[in-house]
Amino acid sequence: MPAIDLNGDLGESYGLWRLGEDAELLPALSSVNLACGFHASDPTTMRAAVVAADGHRLAIGAHPSFPDLRGFGRTPMALPPPVVRDDVLYQLGALHAICRAEGATLRHVKPHGALYHAVAGDADVAAAVAEAVAAFDPGLPLVVPAHAATLGVLEDAGLLLVFEAFLDRGYQPDGRLLPRGRPGAVLEDAGEIVERALSLAVDGVVRAVDGETLELRPDTLCLHGDGLRSARVARAVRDALERAGVQVRPAAGALP
Amino acid sequence: MPAIDLNGDLGESYGLWRLGEDAELLPALSSVNLACGFHASDPTTMRAAVVAADGHRLAIGAHPSFPDLRGFGRTPMALPPPVVRDDVLYQLGALHAICRAEGATLRHVKPHGALYHAVAGDADVAAAVAEAVAAFDPGLPLVVPAHAATLGVLEDAGLLLVFEAFLDRGYQPDGRLLPRGRPGAVLEDAGEIVERALSLAVDGVVRAVDGETLELRPDTLCLHGDGLRSARVARAVRDALERAGVQVRPAAGALP
Amino acid sequence: MPAIDLNGDLGESYGLWRLGEDAELLPALSSVNLACGFHASDPTTMRAAVVAADGHRLAIGAHPSFPDLRGFGRTPMALPPPVVRDDVLYQLGALHAICRAEGATLRHVKPHGALYHAVAGDADVAAAVAEAVAAFDPGLPLVVPAHAATLGVLEDAGLLLVFEAFLDRGYQPDGRLLPRGRPGAVLEDAGEIVERALSLAVDGVVRAVDGETLELRPDTLCLHGDGLRSARVARAVRDALERAGVQVRPAAGALP
């Protein structure tokens, strides 16, 4: 029986400011990535997110970021790798403490925003993040794009890796995402997104922008949570997967 | 054989900015309180402080604060108690992760600055901090002033308490510190400070500003680390204690 | 012909996070208070708010705050008065520069949140804020509650003062607001709010919680902008005032 993880970014409010539709998105997911205060969230928001995710029995992961609240962690920053390593460690520990207070467990780490892209494309940043995760808990899986150019570095670090694919982004033939702004970079059609989820979950493949079949074999699919639309699409994806006999469950649960 | 702990605040640099004379102060101490990024320090500074303290085999404690870098955690802030609780938990976890990466262990928690005073004087804040520490690790002792007005709340929380006395501050007859700015509020004479350390470590008492003997029975004595002067005084205190047959060792080690 | 100012807090988004319904509220107002980055907003958000307010020909004022993004400027903070003074000056200058770039002019200053309450109740903070405003531009009016306990200090500073009354808050007989949480502290009935606006604009009075008539003689009425409800109420207030022959125009315009 094929299985896949559906992950979403949650707990991205900050202070008085709300973001996302966490309550609506939660039922569609099997795992969540929780902001740790560097691109969004604060300790009280983190606690509420842990409680909500744990209440839905979702796998809770840390979503560490560059320190960039104003830019929501999306600003590329050329930080020294040891600083990145220590920043990630700090965030893992902070979320871990809040999980511990609520009787929940940290199950994975998924870098956020510009840090996610740096982990996928910059060997020094990839090594720094891997070092942080391994130092905190070598059994904690790291979520990276299925097409990460830094795969060698990440595998050398000895971490468990969870490969991620995107349902609403166009892929280049080499497995990299089409940059935003280019035609086909962002998919908006719900039917197309659902179809892609099935193809990725059952066969591990996606059709690249050149029409060729690209093998990604993802462990987890990312469901964005930014708009009202997303919760509806997320539920449609989950329903379609379950109807097709695909088990939706945390990726980490399937790891050795 | 009488015993006492000598604690100091370390790791209070931030980014490029240096503060304190950590290297000079370390040999005089038996335990250190490390800033967690809310009033000073950053993840990389925290790591360096953990390495330095662990290298001297000192007991490492967390030094959580109100979120107030600009004011060095000294600004009284009326935060809601649940926010204080979550802020403390966040900081404990962050430092714990860095300790774990370096093979070190968190041994105690000492609130910093305005938070320290709030824990001693405000029952709601005391309960919030105690809840955070207990949720993170109920065996982790909390350092509070020997004269804390909130002693009842803190004891109800079931935490191990470490009582602290100050060597360079004037005491009122009821055990509270004389406010800064009042005559006798700050002691500057090294001989007087050393004499007071002996009196507190051996007999558990201090002479209050009214001349009467005040019983404090502290577990730990605070050695400030702000000026060049302090490292010299700290060493004089330690030397005098050891010559008098007082064992200098972490307070937490003596707890049940 | 009676006249009154209707003011609202705008530009309270931050980075990616949105707050308020600026576009809906603007047509009901004659003046706006724009966050300056200490409790909300950022330079780019400030520019957008200046453009929007100027496009509606509203009087633009600065809305300086304690440095407290996470707490939205609502956390009481015991900052030294010279620090408060310099913080306010910094914020005035920052908004002034953005106004200048857009050809707009700063017309008033209204402290935000916990700073607003401190200006009304703490003589040292009141003097510090007044000093900042006078140093920046002695002709810039300062908005304070009609019942400010610090009126003497504020008048001594020689500033122009704009007196504010609240439409949705209960008043005590001495002119102070009823603390939130007490019965009658917050008015929710639109009809009652509109009636109160008329009474304040035409006769300068409000009915206190004890039923007695309280003379406030406000120059400006505050219309909160937090919820969808507020824009509707704000328009109802403005419509009712105009139907009653009250001119709605900036308070600063009426000052000598």
Add this chain to the structure above:
Amino acid sequence: MPAIDLNGDLGESYGLWRLGEDAELLPALSSVNLACGFHASDPTTMRAAVVAADGHRLAIGAHPSFPDLRGFGRTPMALPPPVVRDDVLYQLGALHAICRAEGATLRHVKPHGALYHAVAGDADVAAAVAEAVAAFDPGLPLVVPAHAATLGVLEDAGLLLVFEAFLDRGYQPDGRLLPRGRPGAVLEDAGEIVERALSLAVDGVVRAVDGETLELRPDTLCLHGDGLRSARVARAVRDALERAGVQVRPAAGALP
């Protein structure tokens, strides 16, 4: 009579943390660049720096930065150009207000750290900063490296430009600085630095690393203020210049 400006970065403390030896460096300078809170400083530190610089009758300039306190503005950040523009405007205004309160005047703008390099090397960032300065005050000169690759963009913006050369950095034949870490990248010999100051001030030239003479024709020379050594070197430079009949005065004063 030849003339040159000697500029230094000042006011780079933050909260309790001290940096630089402002008092020692001031007498050697004719102009200062004051941090505006984004990479260092805070409103109260800014005020003290303005008072100190004004007391020495130095030309005061703004030293805006990327928002990066922890990294001291040295972290390259890929911010959207409109955000850079608004950030610079915000900082100019903030410092301007504090100058106004102290009766001082803003005379120039010199971007700091990673922003300085981005202005010199990235046309979009250069245009954004130029737009901010022009919008605030088109008569305010912008300090850029004599070798800026973005000279065309900067000239198109119609700003007054002040060209800067460095006394302690190795130059490549094309006028760019030798990257730190390469042999000859940083000069440490005081005699060599003084000699270079004379050559740049009198003849406008410097010897590049390949031994060839490079024409820079700077308006201002940068004297770093990070270590105790720098104040001594700065005074030696100034003394040598004055003995050689070179007038040391603000660059802005010489502009049309």
